[in-house]
Amino acid sequence: MKKISYLLLTLTCILVSACHKKSADTPAASQSMSTEVASAAQANAPATQAAASNPEPSEAEQELERKKQLMAYASMEDQYLNDTKAQWAIDAKASSTFGDDQRSGPSSTNAVVNTKGSVDGKTWTNNRQDMGFDWLELSYEKPVSASEVRIIFENGAGVEAISKIELQSTDGKWNTVWEGISDQKQDRRGNRTWFVRSFEKTTYKAKAVKLTLANNLQRGYKEIDAVQLVGE
Numbered sequence: 001m002k003k004i005s006y007l008l009l010t011l012t013c014i015l016v017s018a019c020h021k022k023s024a025d026t027p028a029a030s031q032s033m034s035t036e037v038a039s040a041a042q043a044n045a046p047a048t049q050a051a052a053s054n055p056e057p058s059e060a061e062q063e064l065e066r067k068k069q070l071m072a073y074a075s076m077e078d079q080y081l082n083d084t085k086a087q088w089a090i091d092a093k094a095s096s097t098f099g100d101d102q103r104s105g106p107s108s109t110n111a112v113v114n115t116k117g118s119v120d121g122k123t124w125t126n127n128r129q130d131m132g133f134d135w136l137e138l139s140y141e142k143p144v145s146a147s148e149v150r151i152i153f154e155n156g157a158g159v160e161a162i163s164k165i166e167l168q169s170t171d172g173k174w175n176t177v178w179e180g181i182s183d184q185k186q187d188r189r190g191n192r193t194w195f196v197r198s199f200e201k202t203t204y205k206a207k208a209v210k211l212t213l214a215n216n217l218q219r220g221y222k223e224i225d226a227v228q229l230v231g232e
């Protein structure tokens with residue numbers, strides 16, 4: 001009887017020990033699994049956070065963004081239009097005008113005189129879509145030490161074709177203030193695209209501006225509404 005009790009006790013001890021061992025193993029395994037899950041979650045976290053902070057904009061948000069862009073254009077244009085250092089041309093001539101090759105000549109709709117004065121929706125249109133160069137020359141009432149020229153294109157027609165800007169000093173000499181490949185595209189926020197080039201204030205007084213258009217750089221007719229000379 002005593003022997004049986006001893007055997008039972010021994011068996012119980014073995015079982016308890018086994019159980020204990022198993023229970024000691026379990027947390028480790030589960031901990032290891034939890035670590036894996038945690039690191040997987042961590043790896044996914046940036047994507048989840050990015051998705052949360054950058055969701056697809058709603059229709060209302062898109063509309064608000066569009067209105068902000070239109071407002072920025074309105075402010076930009078208002079600043080240019082009311083610039084007290086800017087002058088509008090008092091006279092203009094061009095290398096070609098749409099309709100030159102027609103018997104009746106160009107219509108007033110495309111005439112170069114349309115570039116005189118402030119922006120008004122009336123434009124000069126050149127006569128060649130993709131061939132050679134055209135130029136537009138504008139004169140101003142008050143000669144100034146110039147620092148900027150602003151050319152207003154109707155719907156961006158020709159803004160990519162501008163290749164040179166020259167200023168004429170009061171002694172009649174022409175000086176190039178900018179020459180190159182235009183990096184500007186049509187400004188889709190408004191009906192007009194302002195091509196603006198700033199440069200170091202001229203030491204001479206400028207009385208006229210000459211723009212050159214490389215017609216092949218933006219195929220199609222070029223339409224300029226007005227040109228500002230900025231300086232003092």
Ligand SMILES: [Ca+2]
Nearest residue numbers: 114120122225
């Ligand atoms: Ca005009």
